[in-house]
Amino acid sequence: MAWSRLRTSAARRTILSSNPRHFACSLSRVPCNVGVRVWEIRDLYPRRRIPRTSMKESWEIRRASLHDVDDLASLCKAAVDPEDYVIEHLEDLVLLGVVHVALDDDRIVGMMHYSPTIDGNAWLGAARTHPRYRRRGVASALIQSFVGLAARSRVHALRLWSSASNPTGMASVKASGFREVARFSRVIRPTDKGSPVVPLPFDMDLVRDVADSAILRLCNGYVPYGRYFVALTPANVHLLASAGAFYRVAGGITVVSRHPEEDSEESIEFGLVAGDAAKVLRGIPAAAGRLGARTVASFLPHDPKLLEAARKAGFEIVPWGKEAVLFERSVEVGPTSYRKRRTFAEIAAGKREGYAALGLLAGKHDHGHTGPHEDRWNP
Incomplete structure (x- = not known):
């Protein structure tokens, strides 16, 4: 047939x-x-052709230690240049957070830093990939390792920023599940002499001022704090007020932070929260000077009118942060996992009965041989 x-x-x-x-x-x-x-x-059952570009290489990821600082410095020099600002902070990054590295055999070809934020989330930074290993999924592998760390730590969101002038980095971040939430510009200037300023206490007036702020609407409610960004929800307003971070400046509100690993008199970070932006920007240098800093810096919302007001107030835009794009990714946190493997004491106790079993579980508490209650009846 x-x-x-x-x-x-x-x-x-x-x-x-x-x-x-x-x-x-x-x-x-x-x-x-x-x-x-x-x-x-x-x-x-049609045939499916899988393009080679959709298949990513797998990379071994591990946590870095102080023994890796020299290799990390070499990576930064190759990825950026010998003047990369990350190099002088490598020891602090290793000690004050978690640095993961991607390995090709024993060679470090990529790195990224993870640090907890004051609002219970996490910040990713200091991402570096060796030029010969770019476009091979190194950064994505590092991000996925931190997604797992965040899920195990019950962290609900990861944040990072990438330069708008780096389309490759932007595409990599978006492909890793991040969404854009706001854009900022980095500015800096020396401080001035001024009158004393005091932190604002928490009250409902502060919450209402933050909620009604036109400045925050330019950046979806995010402000710079420390080396990361925080969303000014009512809960975070209370958190930052308790930390003494809010100050009244020129009739407006700012959030102020320092970098503890640096000289406390070197620089102060501020974020615009509410008020007349032009007036607050003119008042910030004197307030920062009164707080003991020599320079004051910020990430301002990437708005032409606001940046022009900053220029008139004496601020200069930092080239590497001309247009910083803030990204955020939600992390699915599962239920808390409890230990399922029994300890050796539990295994041994399962072979005995009564006080003899309880005595094994009591540990080293100087109890008698018949169990943890012997001392009570036989002092």
Whole structure:
């Protein structure tokens, strides 16, 4: 029975695949007693061509230690240049957070830093990839390792920023599940002499001022704090007020932070919260000077009018932060996992009964041989 005859014979086109002797029904996923025309079986299972670009290499990821500082410095020099600002902070990054590295055999080809934020989330920074290993999924592998760390730590969001002038980095971040939430510009200037300023206490007026702020609407409610960004929700307003971070400046509100690993008199970070932006920007240098700093810096919302007001107030835009894009990714946190493997004491206690079993579980508490209650009855 030739295949060509079956195709041309109208009477035989309705022959079903229930005849295994004629049609050798070798596709186990299609039952032989189902009314499927034989020449249609190929259409049920079309071939799929997987492009090579969709297949990423796998990388070994581990946590870095102080023994890796020299290799990390070499990576930064190759990825950026010998003047990379990260190099002088490598020891602090290792000690004050978690640095993961990607390995090609024993060679470090990528790094990224993870640090907890004051609002219970986490910040990713200091991402570096060796030039010969770019576009090979190194950064994505590092991000995924931190997604796992965040999930285990019950951290609900990861944040980072990337420069708008780096389309490759932007594409990599978006491909890793991050979404853009705001854009900022980095500014800096020396401080001035001024009158004393005091932190604002928490009250409902502060919450209302933050909620009604036109400045925060330019950046979706995010402000710089420390080396990261925080969303000014009512809960975080209370948190930052308790930390003494809010100050009244020129009739407006700012959030102020320092970098504890640096000289406390070197620089102060501020974020615009509420008020007349132009007036607050003119008052910030004097307030920062009164707090003991020599320079004051900020990430301002990337708005032309606001940046012009900053320029008139004496601030300069830092080239590397001309347009910083803030990204955020939600982390799915599962239920808390409890230890399921029994300890050796529990295993041994399972072979005994009564106080003898309880005595094994009591540990080293100087109890008698019959259990943890012996001392009570026999002092």
